[in-house]
Amino acid sequence: MASLSIDQQARAAKAYILQELQKTEDGAQILKDKDFFGRLDMNFITIFAIFAELYGYRHDCLDQLVDLITMCGKSWRQRDPELQKLDKQRELDPEWYLSNQMLGGVCYVDRYAKDLSGIKDRIPYFQELGLTYLHLMPLFKAPQPLNDGGYAVSSYREVQEQLGDINQLKELATELRKAGISLVLDLVFNHTSNEHRWAKKAAEGDPEHSAMYWIFPDRNVPSAFERTTREIFPDDHPGSFIQLADGRFVWSTFYHFQWDLNYSNPTVFRAMAAEMLYLANVGVDFFRMDAVAFMWKQMNTDCENLPEVHKLLRAFNALCRIAAPSVLFKSEAIVHPDFVVQYIDRYECQLSYNPLQMALTWEALATRDTSMLSQAIERRHNIARGCAWVNYVRSHDDIGWTFSDEDAAELGKNGINHRKFLNAFFVNRHPGSFARGVPFQDNPRTGDCRISGTTASLAGLESMQDHAIDRILLAYSIAMSTGGIPLIYLGDEVGQLNDYSYLHDAAKMDDSRWVNRPWYPESRYSERHDPSTIPGQIYAGMKRLIQLRKSTDELAGGRAVGFFTGNPAILGYQRPGGGSTVLCLCNFSDAPQWIGRDRFMGMPVEARDLASGYMVNLRDAGVQLRPHQYLWLRY
């Protein structure tokens, strides 16, 4: 085989697989399905090449592939005709998610609506808000009470009892679809909980299941790995390994009850592929690929963002193209921007969180200087065609200052000192700070620290400072207009504040991210239509932004072009589209700011501000913005 080209090898492998499939009844049925077969034809080579590269050293590599393709075929045959219809529809409109009608929301099921039927009851509200995408945080069976907010999964096929069951999840997916809302669920790929069936068997010493994790008999290999790996949750345990009851050591990047899966074993790949396709058939539209950076380990590296991770994701993507073609991936890589972008590709993850823009929006709010954010939009915003950022203001996690030190240095900022300043500012240890954040994983040994807090508390609403509402709206105006899918952490639209009750819960008190995962703010929502209240003012501002986004066609797609305002307090970027352009200007200062008329020389004399509806003269005296005002000028 070694002298054959990869094409020839793939052809030979496919012939072998087809021959094997013919031998079983299921296999023969799969081969009769023309749609499936066509897609298999298109994508087989991707899967084959990756399999050959990652697992070719194994004598059973081809048989593993036969099993994988059979599983894929069965999964397609079991796919609901409604979902198959959607597959076809989206095949005809492959860039449907780049529309400016797209608007995302994210919440925890229990915290936002008690259970799955509660979420169903909130569909009318989601429609009122204009959501087309709903990310429900992990809702799978998990250890209790410690489960890292659900990110320690004990079964990908069972829903946490108190939230409902898998049939309710299926029903909810159908209801959401009818309401024009896509369902987004996490695929927690990197690890399972220590209570997952595979993990329990591994802990009992079963060799096959032990081989699904990174388990070593003593500290030798773990210590060698730890020479180059980073501590992710140092408050929980130092290093990357924890010790099992029988004395062995298991890789555990995050909490000690989350054990990293060993993808160098093809059994793990197949097992997780089966879980993914199962969930695709439940009706998931987007998978949020959790903690992807850590999926492959290699001695003498930091074991983050290794090239094999991309291969794994591409192989999983190709499987979806074959068996659940409308399903898309969103990568959750909260890492250096050079690495974030490597996950974004039609053949890998079509969507990605935009952690840099998120963090720099807060950076600019603190410094009242938009140069870093502006540099990021100019330099790091435009991504592969057909792909989209998911732009958010905050998530259920902490905010990490993931900007590039080199980018910062070009602007005369020392990355380390600047992060120190930002951490101090956002936890209110800096004079004049408006923010009320809480440190997360403060590691005095490495100087690393991140910030927890809700949008409203970080923006100054909790400290009752001026401009808080305008800061919230300014931050969301950027998420709504830079390109891609804006994502609202539900509750932010009514100004939900930090929730300190986690400090009284032993299972949560050591994880400050719970401060920004509050319960459904009933009273705030009930005031949302009352303009005399704070929630009412925030809600009205958010609704206005959403309506503007949806009626501004230039905001579809993802391309943004920088605009140098000449005033560091004012951020500028342009969204060209179909013969016209929208120039977005955002004042981050607490005082009025101007842009000189020379900045608008190549432009028409007047442009309409879509936000206020007024014409703005660009030539007379330049443009003035009120504190924290945003203008969307169409020309």
Ligand code: GLC
């Ligand atoms: C992701 C999740 C985070 C979780 C981690 C481990 O980063 O967003 O909440 O702790 O993965 O699964």
